[in-house]
Amino acid sequence: MDLSFSQEDIAFRDEVRSYLAENLPKRISDAVRTGAEQTKEMAEEWHAILNRKGWLATTWGVEFGGPGWTPVQKHIFEEECCRAYAPRIVPFGLNMLGPVLQAFGTKEQQDYYLPRILDGTDWWCQGYSEPGAGSDLASLKTRAVRDGDDYVINGQKTWTTLGQHANKIFCLCRTDPAAKQQEGISFILVDLDTPGIEMRPIRLIEGGHEVNEVFFTDVRVPVANLVGEENKGWTIAKFLLTHERTGIAGVGFSMQSLEEVKALARKIRRNGRPLIEDPLFAARIARAEIDLEAMKITNLRMLFKAQQQGAPGPETSILKIKGTVIHQELKDLARRALGPVAAPFPGSMTDGNIMFGPEGTANNAARYFNNRKTSIFGGSNEIQRNILTKTMLEL
Amino acid sequence: MDFNLTEDRRMLQDSLNRYLGDKYPVDHRNKVAYALPCHDPAKWTEMAELGALFALAPEDAGGFGGTGFDIMVVFEALGRALNPEPLLGAAMASRLMTKLGADQEALLSGATKYAVAVGEVEAPYDLDAITCTATAKGDGHVLSGRKSAVYGGQVADVILVAAMLDGTPALFEVQASDAQIAGYPMMDGGGAAEVLLDDTPAKLLLADAADALTDALNAGIVALCAEAVGAMDVTHATTLDYLRTRKQFGVPIGKFQVLQHRAVDMLTEIEQSRSITIKAAAELDGPDASRFVSMAKNLIGRAARLVAEEAIQMHGGIAMTWEYPVSHYAKRLVMLDAQLGDTDYHLSRVMAGLKAA
Ligand SMILES: Cc1cc2nc3c(=O)[nH]c(=O)nc-3n(C[C@H](O)[C@H](O)[C@H](O)COP(=O)(O)OP(=O)(O)OC[C@H]3O[C@@H](n4cnc5c(N)ncnc54)[C@H](O)[C@@H]3O)c2cc1C
Numbered sequence: 001m002d003l004s005f006s007q008e009d010i011a012f013r014d015e016v017r018s019y020l021a022e023n024l025p026k027r028i029s030d031a032v033r034t035g036a037e038q039t040k041e042m043a044e045e046w047h048a049i050l051n052r053k054g055w056l057a058t059t060w061g062v063e064f065g066g067p068g069w070t071p072v073q074k075h076i077f078e079e080e081c082c083r084a085y086a087p088r089i090v091p092f093g094l095n096m097l098g099p100v101l102q103a104f105g106t107k108e109q110q111d112y113y114l115p116r117i118l119d120g121t122d123w124w125c126q127g128y129s130e131p132g133a134g135s136d137l138a139s140l141k142t143r144a145v146r147d148g149d150d151y152v153i154n155g156q157k158t159w160t161t162l163g164q165h166a167n168k169i170f171c172l173c174r175t176d177p178a179a180k181q182q183e184g185i186s187f188i189l190v191d192l193d194t195p196g197i198e199m200r201p202i203r204l205i206e207g208g209h210e211v212n213e214v215f216f217t218d219v220r221v222p223v224a225n226l227v228g229e230e231n232k233g234w235t236i237a238k239f240l241l242t243h244e245r246t247g248i249a250g251v252g253f254s255m256q257s258l259e260e261v262k263a264l265a266r267k268i269r270r271n272g273r274p275l276i277e278d279p280l281f282a283a284r285i286a287r288a289e290i291d292l293e294a295m296k297i298t299n300l301r302m303l304f305k306a307q308q309q310g311a312p313g314p315e316t317s318i319l320k321i322k323g324t325v326i327h328q329e330l331k332d333l334a335r336r337a338l339g340p341v342a343a344p345f346p347g348s349m350t351d352g353n354i355m356f357g358p359e360g361t362a363n364n365a366a367r368y369f370n371n372r373k374t375s376i377f378g379g380s381n382e383i384q385r386n387i388l389t390k391t392m393l394e395l
Numbered sequence: 396m397d398f399n400l401t402e403d404r405r406m407l408q409d410s411l412n413r414y415l416g417d418k419y420p421v422d423h424r425n426k427v428a429y430a431l432p433c434h435d436p437a438k439w440t441e442m443a444e445l446g447a448l449f450a451l452a453p454e455d456a457g458g459f460g461g462t463g464f465d466i467m468v469v470f471e472a473l474g475r476a477l478n479p480e481p482l483l484g485a486a487m488a489s490r491l492m493t494k495l496g497a498d499q500e501a502l503l504s505g506a507t508k509y510a511v512a513v514g515e516v517e518a519p520y521d522l523d524a525i526t527c528t529a530t531a532k533g534d535g536h537v538l539s540g541r542k543s544a545v546y547g548g549q550v551a552d553v554i555l556v557a558a559m560l561d562g563t564p565a566l567f568e569v570q571a572s573d574a575q576i577a578g579y580p581m582m583d584g585g586g587a588a589e590v591l592l593d594d595t596p597a598k599l600l601l602a603d604a605a606d607a608l609t610d611a612l613n614a615g616i617v618a619l620c621a622e623a624v625g626a627m628d629v630t631h632a633t634t635l636d637y638l639r640t641r642k643q644f645g646v647p648i649g650k651f652q653v654l655q656h657r658a659v660d661m662l663t664e665i666e667q668s669r670s671i672t673i674k675a676a677a678e679l680d681g682p683d684a685s686r687f688v689s690m691a692k693n694l695i696g697r698a699a700r701l702v703a704e705e706a707i708q709m710h711g712g713i714a715m716t717w718e719y720p721v722s723h724y725a726k727r728l729v730m731l732d733a734q735l736g737d738t739d740y741h742l743s744r745v746m747a748g749l750k751a752a
Contacts, residue, residue: 129712132642134643134711134712135643135644135711136643136644136645139643139644139645158712159712202716202717202718203716203717203718204715204716204717204722205707205714205715205716205717205722205725205726206582207429207717269517270517270518270519271517271518271521271523271524272517272518272524278739278743280739280742280743281739284739332700336732336733336737338733339519339520339733339737340514340519340543340544340587340733340734341516341519341543341544342582342730342733343544343579343581343582343583343587343730343733344579344580344581344582344587345429345579345580345581345582346582348431348579348580349577349579354577354589354591356516365582365730366582368729369582369722369725369726369729372704372707372708372715373712373715375708376707376708376711376712376715377712380708380711381708382651382653382654382708385653
């Protein structure tokens with residue numbers, strides 16, 4: 001057994017690290033570090049920078065413009081990006097639709113859409129969930145009815161992340177209501193400018209706008225926008241689930257958060273001494289660090305296995321469950337460390353001369369609440385447990 | 396033994412619950428709670444007329460209550476409705492004024508709003524660690540320092556301030572108009588302020604005020620614990636409703652045993668929270684008040700976080716939205732841990748008591 005990266009991997013890590021140091025604008029990493037709102041422009045700017053280097057579409061095949069990295073290299077890249085406070089890659093076009101089109105799309109679809117994803121012409125959002133179809137996605141009701149060369153779509157999608165920035169949406173729609181649930185669903189690409197589409201913002205718990213509802217009323221979409229076969233959309237949805245799994249443990253983000261919490265606990269003074277000298281708070285940090293140290297290795301073990309077997313197995317659900325819980329705990333500590341200083345509603349303190357916590361901590365409470373989402377979306381932690389029960393425990 | 400509320404307290408509880416449910420529902424609450432001044436003057440007056448403030452003081456001080464149980468009854472109702480009005484400051488100030496034998500008619504009628512300023516940025520919870528100082532000047536005193544997270548400070552007329560006078564915590568009265576007040580709405584709704592004192596004129600109320608301040612803080616903690624119990628009850632009931640009505644996979648999600656058991660765990664923690672709050676309220680005027688109050692705040696801190704996080708998780712995405720009231724209850728339940736001493740602070744006080752015994 002050898003836990004160290006190979007010489008090549010270490011060289012790769014150094015290359016990524018120095019690239020990020022030179023090319024990631026400080027303006028952008030500062031916004032990420034402080035949890036300030038990351039604008040559409042920032043995401044586009046960062047995507048463009050990575051695209052110039054050929055490092056944007058890390059999950060794509062080389063023939064489509066991917067860098068051809070091994071899973072370990074992808075992992076190193078993600079970890080380094082977190083370390084440098086690079087923005088998260090907006091995944092919908094790059095890590096979801098891109099791989100789908102490469103596996104299921106026609107040559108025309110690939111030639112048309114893939115370059116537009118890379119150069120930022122299109123911003124995609126994901127239209128899966130509906131008000132009545134969350135965990136039970138296969139019960140979705142949005143209908144697409146064939147009419148000549150068009151589908152006519154009626155229904156509603158919800159929780160559409162960053163839909164307000166998007167010009168396109170990929171949807172799961174019901175094309176055969178008579179078939180068994182999973183067998184009557186199709187994967188359809190929709191231009192958000194099409195008449196009959198209305199998008200409304202949903203305000204989240206902490207006050208931010210990152211998700212939306214999308215209403216479809218007699219929306220006409222060319223049949224050419226179908227990806228894969230009609231009524232075979234569920235296969236694509238399942239394929240995507242495995243793709244959403246790279247980096248699912250969020251180890252890089254947790255490492256980032258752990259460093260923040262430690263720095264905070266050293267900086268904050270309580271009753272005449274640094275908070276880190278409070279044994280109860282120190283114990284909280286230590287426990288989180290122990291869990292994270294184990295998670296780093298669990299993550300690498302599963303990565304190693306995926307690299308050997310060619311695909312991640314069902315045990316990656318463990319990464320989702322424990323990874324999100326560790327990250328949420330660290331966000332709790334970042335809020336907790338501030339005590340009452342975390343209380344002001346973000347942006348509500350207009351007197352700029354009054355300092356609250358250390359710089360960059362004004363959003364700590366908001367971030368804690370916002371991050372409750374990670375154990376709900378992408379297959380809730382309960383659904384992950386159901387998957388593990390079935391696949392690994394065989395109960 | 397009798398765990399029933401007295402008739403008077405039950406009537407007060409009923410009328411507060413009814414009033415807040417009808418006149419201060421969550422959508423109105425959200426309009427008030429997240430924008431300065433985080434206060435609805437007309438509703439405040441009506442709440443005072445119902446007795447929400449008079450209940451905080453004993454009869455010989457002009458009120459009709461004043462015990463831990465009275466505080467508990469009022470704040471449980473406030474918690475159920477997630478009410479953002481500045482009653483916490485009033486409750487603590489009333490305790491102090493009762494000890495001083497001061498006239499508190501204006502406080503109890505709601506005409507004058509009081510806040511109590513103890514915590515500071517680097518000494519958020521511990522009275523002994525405050526650094527705000529008082530100096531004699533002329534026939535009076537002046538105060539200098541910064542008081543942080545003064546609940547209700549954004550609308551207070553009068554602020555009762557803890558400051559060091561010759562090395563001991565003393566109690567002063569400061570007119571809000573004499574201080575620099577920077578108010579803000581809080582993450583979980585309701586307002587607070589940073590109170591900046593710079594040779595600010597202040598009236599000395601009590602030179603050796605450690606005991607009186609500790610008692611006021613204890614009363615405030617009982618209030619917060621009761622508020623949490625009220626908010627947890629509603630959060631739990633709403634979650635159960637949702638488990639019964641939300642269908643996935645063709646059945647109400649409440650049919651999934653994993654969710655059933657977790658809803659039971661929430662219930663257990665809420666009942667434990669109610670019990671420790673009753674205990675703390677019962678001991679508020681006794682010699683061991685601080686110990687039981689710390690036990691209550693520690694347990695509530697843990698239970699409230701569990702209830703908040705589980706309520707969100709078991710709802711799924713819907714409870715992540717501003718629109719759905721549970722999100723606001725969850726914020727309140729989590730954030731109140733950092734008011735008047737968090738779980739760790741109060742745990743360490745209980746631990747210190749172990750050594751002493
Ligand atoms: C911030 C945010 C962003 C999102 N972004 C997107 C997006 O861009 N595109 C998109 O399509 N969707 C998105 N989603 C939707 C997300 O995928 C759903 O919220 C998720 O699938 C859960 O569905 P639900 O919210 O309807 O909860 P429900 O499915 O109603 O679940 C409610 C509760 O019941 C539990 N439960 C359900 N079934 C079972 C079971 N069989 N056994 C045990 N427990 C069960 C759940 O775990 C949960 O605790 C987003 C959600 C959030 C909160």
